[in-house]
Amino acid sequence: MSLANQSNDSSFPAFWEELKWRGLIAISTDEAELAKALNSGKLTFYIGFDPTAPSLHLGNLVQLLVMRRLQLAGHQPIVLIGGSTGLVGDPRPTAERQLNTKETVAEWVEKLSKQASKFLDFSGKNPAMLVNNLDWTESLSAIDFLREIGKNFRVGKMLAKEAVSARLNSEHGISYTEFSYQILQGYDFLELYRRHNCTLQLGGSDQWGNLTSGSDLIHKVEAKSVHLMATPLITNSDGKKFGKSEGNAVWLDAEHTSPYAFYQFWLNVEDADVIDRLKVFTFLSKSDIEALAEKVRSEPQLREAQRALALEVTSLVHSPEAAQGAIQASKALFGQAELSELGEADLLSSLSELPSVKSAKGASIAQLLVDTGLEASVSAARRAIKEGGVYLNNEKITDEGALFDQVLAGNCAVLRRGKKTLAAIYLS
RNA sequence: GGCUAGUUACCCAAGUGGCCAAAGGGAACUGACUGUAAAUCAGCUGGCUCAGCCUUCGGGGGUUCGAAUCCCUCACUAGCCA
Numbered sequence: 301m302s303l304a305n306q307s308n309d310s311s312f313p314a315f316w317e318e319l320k321w322r323g324l325i326a327i328s329t330d331e332a333e334l335a336k337a338l339n340s341g342k343l344t345f346y347i348g349f350d351p352t353a354p355s356l357h358l359g360n361l362v363q364l365l366v367m368r369r370l371q372l373a374g375h376q377p378i379v380l381i382g383g384s385t386g387l388v389g390d391p392r393p394t395a396e397r398q399l400n401t402k403e404t405v406a407e408w409v410e411k412l413s414k415q416a417s418k419f420l421d422f423s424g425k426n427p428a429m430l431v432n433n434l435d436w437t438e439s440l441s442a443i444d445f446l447r448e449i450g451k452n453f454r455v456g457k458m459l460a461k462e463a464v465s466a467r468l469n470s471e472h473g474i475s476y477t478e479f480s481y482q483i484l485q486g487y488d489f490l491e492l493y494r495r496h497n498c499t500l501q502l503g504g505s506d507q508w509g510n511l512t513s514g515s516d517l518i519h520k521v522e523a524k525s526v527h528l529m530a531t532p533l534i535t536n537s538d539g540k541k542f543g544k545s546e547g548n549a550v551w552l553d554a555e556h557t558s559p560y561a562f563y564q565f566w567l568n569v570e571d572a573d574v575i576d577r578l579k580v581f582t583f584l585s586k587s588d589i590e591a592l593a594e595k596v597r598s599e600p601q602l603r604e605a606q607r608a609l610a611l612e613v614t615s616l617v618h619s620p621e622a623a624q625g626a627i628q629a630s631k632a633l634f635g636q637a638e639l640s641e642l643g644e645a646d647l648l649s650s651l652s653e654l655p656s657v658k659s660a661k662g663a664s665i666a667q668l669l670v671d672t673g674l675e676a677s678v679s680a681a682r683r684a685i686k687e688g689g690v691y692l693n694n695e696k697i698t699d700e701g702a703l704f705d706q707v708l709a710g711n712c713a714v715l716r717r718g719k720k721t722l723a724a725i726y727l728s
Numbered sequence: 729g730g731c732u733a734g735u736u737a738c739c740c741a742a743g744u745g746g747c748c749a750a751a752g753g754g755a756a757c758u759g760a761c762u763g764u765a766a767a768u769c770a771g772c773u774g775g776c777u778c779a780g781c782c783u784u785c786g787g788g789g790g791u792u793c794g795a796a797u798c799c800c801u802c803a804c805u806a807g808c809c810a
Contacts, residue, residue: 396804473805570766601763634764679775680757687758687772700778718757720764 303421308372309585314339315373321586322579324366326505326532329515334527337500338373342426343527345370345500346378346492348433348485349416351386351408352397355553356415358543359504361617362531362580364419366502367428376426378498379416383409383434385485390510391478393466399477409434415552419616429496433488449487452520453513458482461509482513489514490521498526505530534580536573552617559618560653563626564720566610567603571596574605582612629653633714633722639694644709651712651724658728665692665702668715672723684717691716 312318316335319325328334337343347363349356356364367377386405389397400408413430420428458464461482467474489511492498503511511528518526534542543550550565551557557565569577575593578584584592592605614623629650632642639647657671669681669690682700684690690697693706693714704725707713711727 564764568764571763572766600765603763603765606765630764675757677775679778680773682778683772684758689758718759 303368303419306368306372306583308369308583311586315369318586319366319369323576324362324369324531324580326530327508328529329525329527334500334529337527338370338375342374342376343500344376344378344492344496344498345502345527346380346431346489346498347502348380348382348385348488349412350382350390351405351412352389352400353549353551354408354411355551355556356412357549357551359534360416361552362534363502363504364416365581366531368419370502371420371426371428374426375500377420377428378492378496379413379420379428379430380488380492381409381413381416381430381432382488383432384437385433385481385488387434388481388484389478390481390485391463391467391474393463396473396475396478411553431492433484433491436491437484437487449483449517452517453483453486457516461513463506463509482510485510486513486517489526490517493518493522493524493526499524500527500529502529502531505532534576536570542573554618554622558653558655559614559622560626560629562617563610563614563623563630566613567606567630569606569609571600571605574609578605578609578612582609582616584608584612625649625653634720639708639714642709647708648710648712651714654714654722654724656724656726658726659704660728661703661705661707663704665690665697665704665715666700668704668723668725669717672715672725674715674717674721674723689718 308315309318312321314335316338319338345367347367349360349363367379371377383405386409387399387402389399391397409432413432417428417430422428422430458479459468464474464479464482467478489498489501501511501514508528508530511530515526515528518524536542550562554562566577574596575589578589578592582589592608595602595604611623611627614626628646629652632639632646632650633654642650655673657668659668659671666675666678666681666685669675669684670678675681675684681690685697685700685702688696688698691714692702692704693708694716695706704713707727713725713727715723715725
């Protein structure tokens, strides 16, 4: 799915209606005003991403796709990477963040910038822009910050923000550093308003307090009302947070979550959630999605909606080629075919999607489970074998001390933990 | 600055000198069933050269044959006082 092929659904009377239908608006400033602004003319808007990890994840993808939809509707996106806010830390409801070093944050800024840029068009009439808030905060002295910006913030209001009050009410408390975060984010919006006439900030609904911090500041300093819009936190039908696979975040970077694993993640979305996911994470039209919804009702076991979702999102985030690779690998590795009957070429291309390790015959299976990342420790690996959950080339391993002794065509082997966690071993 | 309470494994939380690698719950993982589902049931969850050994109960030091448990100290958190 290249940028050129993406479009909003023209069957909606107005762009705003599509956003609502896709469930992308959890909360916003005056809806009528915002709808009017989005349905007519061009406005400049931004979303901030803090470098808290070397890759963006699915939660960020929601934002990136909303950005892209707004761009397709003719608006101009600014991607803000939080080089300075990432140094301070957005207060989490649970506990204080561990500060990362400046070098690490700078490195992550680079990675996230590159990653986020893939989803937007940097050419044309309303090209995207990429900014780093370190550009306007780094040179700011503490005194200037307190005099020029801090003066506009009332502590009472800051304390009332949910992110802060939650922490004050917890036994962890909050540091002055994280308490100040909302001021920095508010200042970003003001700066972007001044530099680029940016009049809309988007974010996740958990960011609402930080979003309002910016609009309040602009209102105070510039006597101008700006817009805010927050996307809902995506949750599964069972109420759990969406975007975790085996307890780990699903990353957009292929190094952290392979295209195969990424595809599998989407393929495994529950029936109850799949239509909502299609609305949020794909550019499929309303009529296409409604047709898939009907399929979920009539023939849930075929999982056509899940297949469409997995194909679309994997193509979008990685590439159509990567998606096809993941589909092929899924077919080959999920039981339809006997592994031993697979041709060498099919087998090797399927395995290329999996985490892999080189090994010689005679290595212990338990150790290979660890080396491939299928298990966290040798103890855990032994446990998995004892529980009957480990397979080499689809044959159950029963002995905890079993050795690697059997390869398929192409001198490779398939190691499996449980039903669907796979890795490749290549004979060295 | 003072006083009081607290810091236990992924999370919550019990344990107050040996029976503690540490109850219970949640969550994850594995198995059966199934649609590579959901629900349900069962198992399982520090590490290792695994009938044994090693490291863990905020950090460091000490008492003791023996400490998650007692003492000192440092850090952090909460509440109260100044």
